Amino acid sequence: xxxxxxxxxxxDRHVLGWAYDAGRPDEPVEVEIHLDGRVVARATxxxxxxxxxxxxxxxxxxxxxxxxxxxxxxxxxNLISARIKGTNFFLKGGPWxxxxxxxxxxxxxDIVNNCNLRCPFCMVDYANVHGLRLMTGATxxxxxxxxxxxxxxxxxxxxxxxPTLHPQFLELLAAVPANYRDRVSFTxxxxxxxxxxxxxxxxxxxxxxxxxxxxxxxxxxxxxxRKGGKLEVFQQNLVRLVGFLSTESRRPLVHFITxxxxxxxxxxxxxxxxxxxxxxxxxxxVRFLYYSPHLAEWGREHLLGPAAWADLxxxxxxxxxxxxxxxxxxxxxxxxxxxxTPAVDxxxxxxxxxxxxxxxPALLPVIDPAEMGRxxxxxxxxxxxxxxxxxxxxxxxxxxxxVNLNKLERPAEYFQTMRTAAAQAxxxxxxxxxx
Numbered sequence: 015x016x017x018x019x020x021x022x023x024x025x026d027r028h029v030l031g032w033a034y035d036a037g038r039p040d041e042p043v044e045v046e047i048h049l050d051g052r053v054v055a056r057a058t059x060x061x062x063x064x065x066x067x068x069x070x071x072x073x074x075x076x077x078x079x080x081x082x083x084x085x086x087x088x089x090x091x092n093l094i095s096a097r098i099k100g101t102n103f104f105l106k107g108g109p110w111x112x113x114x115x116x117x118x119x120x121x122x123x124d125i126v127n128n129c130n131l132r133c134p135f136c137m138v139d140y141a142n143v144h145g146l147r148l149m150t151g152a153t154x155x156x157x158x159x160x161x162x163x164x165x166x167x168x169x170x171x172x173x174x175x176x177p178t179l180h181p182q183f184l185e186l187l188a189a190v191p192a193n194y195r196d197r198v199s200f201t202x203x204x205x206x207x208x209x210x211x212x213x214x215x216x217x218x219x220x221x222x223x224x225x226x227x228x229x230x231x232x233x234x235x236x237x238x239x240r241k242g243g244k245l246e247v248f249q250q251n252l253v254r255l256v257g258f259l260s261t262e263s264r265r266p267l268v269h270f271i272t273x274x275x276x277x278x279x280x281x282x283x284x285x286x287x288x289x290x291x292x293x294x295x296x297x298x299x300v301r302f303l304y305y306s307p308h309l310a311e312w313g314r315e316h317l318l319g320p321a322a323w324a325d326l327x328x329x330x331x332x333x334x335x336x337x338x339x340x341x342x343x344x345x346x347x348x349x350x351x352x353x354x355t356p357a358v359d360x361x362x363x364x365x366x367x368x369x370x371x372x373x374x375p376a377l378l379p380v381i382d383p384a385e386m387g388r389x390x391x392x393x394x395x396x397x398x399x400x401x402x403x404x405x406x407x408x409x410x411x412x413x414x415x416x417v418n419l420n421k422l423e424r425p426a427e428y429f430q431t432m433r434t435a436a437a438q439a440x441x442x443x444x445x446x447x448x449x
Contacts (some may be wrong), residue, residue, distance in 0.1 A: 016035050019031060019033035028079050029110075039073070043059050045057050045059050063077040116168070117429060121170060122396070124399065126147065129175045129176045134309075135309060138175070155189070166222050188215075202224065227272075232245075235281075239273075270289045270299070274301065283326075283333060286300075298339050302342060302348070305348050375402050383435065386435075390407070
């Protein structure tokens with residue numbers, strides 16, 4: 015047989031491999047991708063691969079990277095194989111079993127509406143947030159219905175606010191089904207005095223990760239950046255949490271987050287080193303300030319300039335823990351945004367409660383998920399969940415889509431339908447394949 019080839023695998027919804035016909039070595043062959051026995055895509059094997067040339071496979075231009083139709087991402091597990099068109103030769107190495115892309119990339123939720131701190135760089139404008147509102151057990155149970163749709167760590171118990179303010183914090187955490195604990199994570203500032211019971215509960219929760227906000231090891235700088243917090247309290251909580259974690263076999267990953275400013279840039283490399291060596295960090299993230307109009311005045315005075323940010327990046331790249339570091343630099347045009355005074359003045363004159371407005375959730379209509387899905391890009395949904403059950407999509411403006419989670423009879427089915435509709439809408443734009 016003159017045909018040869020190998021199915022290397024599946025990466026980012028693309029089938030990878032190579033195919034070759036020694037009987038016509040100068041002609042690229044066409045490969046048919048089979049899903050459970052039916053042709054779903056085709057590709058020309060004409061990509062250059064040095065390894066093929068090195069091993070004497072023609073000119074080396076016999077590789078392929080074939081995208082799969084969008085709808086496949088929401089199906090069940092599938093068997094993928096590949097055949098050289100016009101022959102009975104299936105590529106070696108197959109078939110591959112591929113798993114679907116999760117319907118939801120993440121759920122950024124919050125079980126409360128407030129925070130114990132008033133950090134000057136916080137993206138939440140708390141000017142019109144009054145009192146403490148709590149997510150009910152009923153709403154939380156509705157949210158747990160979505161756990162099967164998210165990847166590991168994709169269900170954020172908290173994102174914008176401080177979850178330990180909820181008096182039933184541990185009870186809600188314990189309500190997560192054991193087989194889905196690895197889907198859950200949360201963010202905390204550790205600036206509230208926490209009991210041993212609470213910290214032990216966090217450590218023994220079996221969840222995916224605990225994200226800890228940590229912006230300075232200097233008491234004075236910490237007090238400035240963490241308004242309302244004390245470094246002493248933070249350190250006491252952190253040391254005790256680490257102690258409890260050390261006794262757990264299935265302990266959550268500890269992920270530290272530091273916002274970089276003129277105030278703390280010089281100490282960040284040492285903070286990174288200390289968190290890995292003393293506090294058992296599993297990963298670390300350093301971020302540039304995000305823009306929001308209410309931050310403009312403070313941001314103009316504290317933003318790192320281009321040279322200072324580049325210097326910090328260079329030092330972090332030399333860290334022995336660089337492979338476990340994520341550096342989120344400034345978004346395009348963010349420095350210019352902090353100078354837009356007219357936009358800031360307009361915002362301050364009309365500011366409203368953030369993320370969902372002040373409308374009564376009971377009045378929100380249940381929007382048809384298939385209709386909404388057809389308006390979305392073909393990618394896993396990114397949801398934001400408020401304490402009162404109001405859910406939003408990060409892909410589109412809040413004014414376009416809001417839904418009350420408590421009004422959904424089958425939440426998982428609702429959002430799976432939305433995701434499938436998005437994928438199918440894109441698939442219909444592609445030319446159909448003759449079988």
